[in-house]
Amino acid sequence: YYLTSPPYHQDDDINDRLRIFFRRLRHRGYSSEALLPIFQKAVDNAKKYLRTSPESRLAAKRAKAEESKRRVFLHLPYHPNDPPSSTVQKLWREHMLHPIGLTPLNHVENDCKERIPIDRLTIAYSRAPNFGNMFSVRKIQKHPGPNVSSFIG
Numbered sequence: 001y002y003l004t005s006p007p008y009h010q011d012d013d014i015n016d017r018l019r020i021f022f023r024r025l026r027h028r029g030y031s032s033e034a035l036l037p038i039f040q041k042a043v044d045n046a047k048k049y050l051r052t053s054p055e056s057r058l059a060a061k062r063a064k065a066e067e068s069k070r071r072v073f074l075h076l077p078y079h080p081n082d083p084p085s086s087t088v089q090k091l092w093r094e095h096m097l098h099p100i101g102l103t104p105l106n107h108v109e110n111d112c113k114e115r116i117p118i119d120r121l122t123i124a125y126s127r128a129p130n131f132g133n134m135f136s137v138r139k140i141q142k143h144p145g146p147n148v149s150s151f152i153g
Contacts, residue, residue: 018043070106071120078125085123092121 018039025035049057076082096105097119108116 070117071122072118073122073124075124075126078127085125088123089121097121 022035022039026032052060074088094100098104105116106119110116
């Protein structure tokens with residue numbers, strides 16, 4: 001979902017969309033006190049992003065892409081009796097990434113004599129389908145412009 005649409009330089013359009021988004025979140029029960037710091041951070045990040053040069057943006061994008069290559073995802077179905085993700089992360093660090101007295105995972109070589117490029121574990125939980133998933137169709141159309149996540153650091 002995009003908050004802005006071309007042309008991006010029309011501040012009134014962006015401000016109107018932010019007001020509508022803020023109002024919708026308020027109608028869903030979020031308090032202004034909870035939302036305002038998040039919106040302020042997003043606006044500050046957007047301003048910072050717009051001040052950076054295209055070269056800097058590209059370098060940051062490449063660094064982020066490189067970092068994401070060093071991450072592995074563990075997809076799990078959510079269950080309330082499972083251990084919290086912090087416990088799984090701790091076990092990952094202790095037994096895989098930095099095992100005591102053993103070679104760290106990112107220093108282990110594969111059969112081609114290349115180091116395994118994994119530095120991070122991301123745990124992704126999926127929830128069980130609910131009635132809303134089973135009885136409604138959701139199609140979010142892609143809009144032109146930057147993702148909302150590009151403004152939230």
